[in-house]
Amino acid sequence: NRCSKSSSSSSGGGGADTAEKEFDFDLFTLGAGSGGTRASRMSAANHGAKVAVCELPFGFVSSDAIGGAGGTCVLRGCVPKKLMVYAAAFPKEFRESRGFGWDTPEEAHIDWPKFMTKKKDELRRLNGVYNRMLNNAGVTYIEGRGKLIDEHTVDVDGKQYTAKNILIAVGGRAVKPPIEGAEHAMTSDEILEIEEVPKKLIVVGAGYIALEFACIFNNLGSQVDVFIRGDGVLRGFDKEICAFVAEEYQRNGLRIHYGTSPTKIEKTDAGVRVTADRKTEGGGKAPFSQEADHILLATGRKPNTKNLGLESIGVDMDDKGAIKVDEFSRTNVPSIYAVGDVTDRINLTPVALMEGMMFARNVFGDQADAKPAYDNVASAVFTSPQIASCGLTEEEAVQQCGDLKIFTSTYRGMRATISGDEGKGFIKLIVAKDTDKLVGAHLVGPEVGEIMQGISVAMKMGVTKKQLDSTVGIHPSSAEEIVTMRDTTREVSAVEWHKEHGQKTTEDNARKM
C-alpha cells in the first residue's frame, strides 16, 4: 500500500515511526526539468499531493549555481538545438531552389545575433511557461540549490523542508575529458550560446550531440572537423545505419578523423590550437596540430549527483554517478525516488516525462502497477541527413529474437531529381523470422524524425511485416517505401552470427519483447 499523503497514518513510505509525523510536503522534488516538473505537477494537480520543487536560478549556461525551470531539454538541449537545426537548414534549401528555377542569389548570409536573440527570447518564454505550469498545479516553487539532509529533509540555501517523499530529478551535465587546456574548449552549453558562426570548428565526439552540432555548423558554412576516438560514428546505433550516415556526412563536407584524440588545447589570438594523436596502422600514434576558432568537447554527459548529500544518506549510485533505481524509480532508500537523466536509463525527455508520470500515478495515484515501459522508444538524430530509430538494432535483434529477415532500401527522393541534391536516404526494417514482427526500424533521410512516430505506434502494438505490407502507401512520398518492401534483402542466421561473434546461444538470449 503506497498511500503516501503525509497527513494520514500509513504503513507505506518512511516506516511506521514516521506515520504520525507532519511533513511540510508530501513530495519534495529536486530539479524542475522534464522529469521533475511532470512528476511534481501530476502529483499535485491529478492526485492532490502537497508538492514543492526546488530549482537553481535561470541561466543559459549551466553550472553548480545556474539552472532554471525547463531543465536541459528546454534551455540547453532539445529545444535550442532544434531551433539551430532549423536556422542552419536554409542554405541547402536556397541552393536546391536554383535547381527548380528560382533566381535565388548564390550567397545568403545569416544575421546570427538576430537569430540568437530570438532563440533566447523563446527559451525565456518557455522557462516562464514551466514556472506557470508548476504554479497552476499548486506546486510550491523554491529557487535555490537543494541538498538532502536526511531521507525526509531537504535544505535549500540554508532553509530546511521536510517531505514524506523526495524525488531527485537533477538531470545530467556535459563532461569534458581530462585534456590539458580543456578550459579553452566549449561544451554543448557554450556552443548553444555562441556569438558568431565560427569559420573553423573542431568537434570532439562521436555521439549524436557531437554530430548534430557538427552538421549544424557545417550547414551554416563553417569548416568542421570531427575528431572521433573510435572507428565509427554513433555507437549503439545500428551499424549499417552508422556506416551509411558517415558517408553522407562526409559527402556533405564534414571531415571525420577516426582514431583521433586531442591531447592539448591552447588558446591563441584567433581561437584555439589543438594537438591531437592519430592512430596509425601499426598501432602507434601520429601527433598533429590544428587551429580553429573553437573546439567543442562533446564526449559524454554525467548525472548531476555531486554535492547533493546522497552519499551520506547512503543512496546507491553506479560508477558513473547515476542513481540506481528499480522499475518503479525507487532508490534503495524507501522515501527517495529518482527519474530522468540522473538515473541514466534512456536519456530522452519523453522518457523522463513517462518516468515522472508513472511515479506520480504509482506513489500518489494508488496505481501500484504503474511503471515506465522502455520497449519501442523511438528517437531521432537531427543531423544532415536525419536519422530515426525505433526498436532494436540488427546486432541486438539477432541476439534477442533469433533468425531475422532484413529489408533495406537506398533511395534518392523525387525532389532531388530536380533540385540536384546528391544526398541519399536509407530505410531498414528488421523482422523476427519466427513471429514476423517488426522488431527494429531505422530511417535516414529528410523528415524521418516525423515519419517514425507513426511506425513506433505500430511497433508498440506488435505490428508484423505482413500487416505493414497490407497497408496502403501515401503517394508520392518517401515514407510509402516502408509499406512496399516486398523482397527480403538478406537473412541473418542467429546460429551463424553467434559462431562469428564467439558467443553461446543460451535460453537467456531468447527474445525479450
Added chain:
Amino acid sequence: MAVLQASANRQLASAFTSRRTPSTAPTAPSQRPLSSLVQRGQRRAILAKAADTQSSAGPKNAGTVTDETFEELVLKSKVPVLVDFWAPWCGPCRMIAPLIDELAADYGDKIVALKLNTDESPGIATEYGIRSIPTVMLFKDGQKMDTVIGAVPKSTLEQTLDKYVD
C-alpha cells in the same frame, strides 16, 4: 646538376628565350644558348632562390616551396614530389622535419622533397584542403596521389613513396 625540374621557371624563361629566339615556339632548355657567365650566374641565383638546394657535393636536403613556386616545383616535376605542409607553431611538425630531409637524401634524384610553410603560403594550403599539420602529400605528374596526416614514422613515409617511385 643545377638544372632542376624547376628549369621552366617563368622569370628564367622570359630572360633567356624570348629575346634570343625569334620564333614563337618554345625552345627546349638544352637548346637555349647560354652565352654569358653573367646570365649563367643570374640563372643559378634564381634557381637557388626557387628551390633552396645545397650544392651537389653534400647530402641533399628538402627544399622550400611557396604559393608562387608550387606549380613549377611540384606540378611540373618530372619525378614524384613529397610536400611537407608545416607551420612554425606546430610541435609535431618539428618531429617530422628531419625525416623529410633524410628522405630527400635517401631517395636522391628519384624524388623532390619540399616543405611548405602554411602560414606563409595559405593559398596552396587552402587549395589542397590542409587543415591538420603536418600533412605530407605525394604528387606525381601534377596529380595528388597520396596524403599522410600526422607525425608518422619514417617507415610510413617510405612505404608511401615506394608506391610511386620508380
